[in-house]
Amino acid sequence: MTLPPGALLYALAGVWITVIGLRGVLAEEDWFRKIVGANVMGSGVFLLLVALARRAPDGPPDPVPHGMILTGLVVAVSATALMLALLGFLNDRENGEDDT
Template sequence: MSLPPGALLYALAGVWISVIGLRGVLAEEEWFRRIVSANVMGSGVFLLLVALARRAPDGPPDPVPHGMILTGLVVAVSATALMLALLGFLHDQQDGEDDT
């Protein structure tokens, strides 16, 4: 039996990382932790896509998924920043208000 290719290992790692992140978002209640979880999930999805781009054993990797991930990274960081700013705004307004 030949060794499984490295890219497959990373693809599987990507699957499990995204699943772990997804679980964090769904099962946690604290917002900061959910945001960190969403970022872990994002990394997992991107890792899976990069690994899939390297499926062909020879030749260069597929540049189209690479472009997709470059875009995805920017979307993820934008959403993260926006959520953190919203969270901070809520925190700053907390004084004297009911937190429900």
């Protein structure tokens, strides 16, 4: 029996983490939890991409997905920051309406 390659296991884990994150974004009520879910989902996509870069068992890994992940990580953080800023904006407005 031949063992499946390690990269395939991580790719499958990436798929399921993405799906779990997606479920969090769609099914949770709380905004903060949705943001955490979006981050989990992002990690899953990145894990899948890193694993796909390692499909050929020999030689160097594919640098194109690596480049996409490198830039994607920074973009994902800025998306998180934007979501948090929007959440803060919503929060401030609701509190302001309560006060007046």
